[in-house]
Amino acid sequence: MLLSPAQWLAPMVLGLAALAQGLSFPKSTLYVEQGGRRHTLKVEVADTPERQAQGLMFRKSLGEDEGMVFLFPTPTAGGFWMKNTLIPLSIAFFDRQGVILRILDMEPCRKDPCPVYYPGVVYQGALEVNQGWFQRRSLTPGARVGGEALKFWPR
Secondary structure, eight states, X not given: OOOOHHHHHHHHHHHXXXXXXXXXXXXXXXXXXXXXXXXXXXEEXXXXXXXXXXXXXXXXXXXXXXXXXXXXXXXXXXOEEOBTBOSOEEEEEEOTTOBEEEEEEEOOBOSSSOOEEOOSSOEEEEEEEETTHHHHTTOOBTBEEESGGGGXXXX
């Protein structure tokens, strides 16, 4: 699918503006649980369009039990891209109740054109972690996301 300039330019401009502002992210914790097992993560919260546009761009590393949670005020089916993201990531898309609907692996992209990763579901939150994090813990769609970070959900 070919993206129009408006579809890729606006997030890029927001991302660059965020970097220029030295944007910071709230820090919190989340857990993902399934089958009676709970896995805790330290997360940064992307709860505004500016933070969401910047995401994990230009990061050289991410701790094993660290991630970024994206919280949207309304349900969306939009995709994620990896422009200027230097580390491979896995992303879990979840609904307002925290139920994971889909998990995808995403590859770094330093040069256009970068692919857009569409989940094929309507979601309201997304959790990015090091690639393979969900698989190494046998977490699948149906697992539940919860914790303090969800208090940042925009209303």
